[in-house]
C-alpha cells in the first residue's frame with residue numbers, strides 16, 4: 001500500500017469535509033462507507049460534494065485482484081455511477097479541479113514548500129493521476145433516478161446513496177425500485193432524513209418497517225440535515 005497516496009487522499013477528504021455545505025459533515029461517513037463497497041450508485045449529483053467523498057473513499061479500498069493500471073490510485077476494484085436529471089459533469093469536474101488546487105495551496109504547500117523539502121514532483125504526479133483515476137472509476141450520467149435502475153443488474157449495487165428531491169413520494173419510489181438492485185449485505189444510504197421540510201425520514205421508516213426481515217433498523221444521524229443508513233441483513 002502506498003502510504004503517501006493514502007495521506008494525500010486523507011488530506012483531500014479533510015478539505016472537502018471542512019468546506020461548509022449542506023452535506024459536509026457527512027463527507028467522512030460517506031467515504032468510510034464507500035471504502036467497504038465495490039459498486040456504488042449515487043442518485044443526485046449536483047456539484048459532486050458527495051460524489052467526491054464517495055470516490056475518495058472508494059479508491060482507498062484494499063487491493064483486490066485485477067490489473068494495476070498505474071499511478072497508485074487505480075489498483076483497486078471500485079466503480080461509482082452517479083445519476084442526475086441535469087448534466088452535472090462540468091460542475092463535478094470543476095469541483096475536483098478546485099479541490100486539488102486548494103490542496104496544493106494549503107496542505108501541499110505546508111508539506112513541500114514550507115517544510116524545506118521543495119521537491120513536490122511526486123505530489124504533482126499523484127494529483128494528476130488522481131484526476132485520471134476519477135475518469136476511470138466514476139461515470140456521471142444524466143438520467144432520472146428511478147429510470148436509472150435499468151442501468152444496473154439485480155443484486156449488483158454494494159451501496160446506494162440517495163440525494164435527489166427528498167419528497168416522500170420520490171424517496172418512496174427510489175427505495176422501492178432500487179431495493180432489488182442491492183447486493184447481499186449491501187446498503188442504502190441517504191441524505192436529508194432530518195430535514196423538517198422533507199419526507200425522507202417517513203419514507204425510510206415505512207420502508208424499513210415493511211422489510212424488517214431483509215434490512216436492519218436504519219441508523220439515523222441527525223446532524224447536517226440528517227443521514228440514514230439501511231444495511232441488508234443478507
Ligand SMILES: C[S@@+](CC[C@H](N)C(=O)[O-])C[C@H]1O[C@@H](n2cnc3c(N)ncnc32)[C@H](O)[C@@H]1O
Nearest residue numbers: 044045046047048049050084085144145163164
Ligand atoms: C441536493 S442535490 C444533490 C447534492 C449532491 N449529492 C452533493 O453532495 O453535491 C439534488 C440533485 O438531485 C437532482 N434531481 C432532482 N430530481 C431528480 C430525479 N428525479 N432524478 C435524478 N436527479 C434528480 C437535482 O438536479 C440536484 O442536482
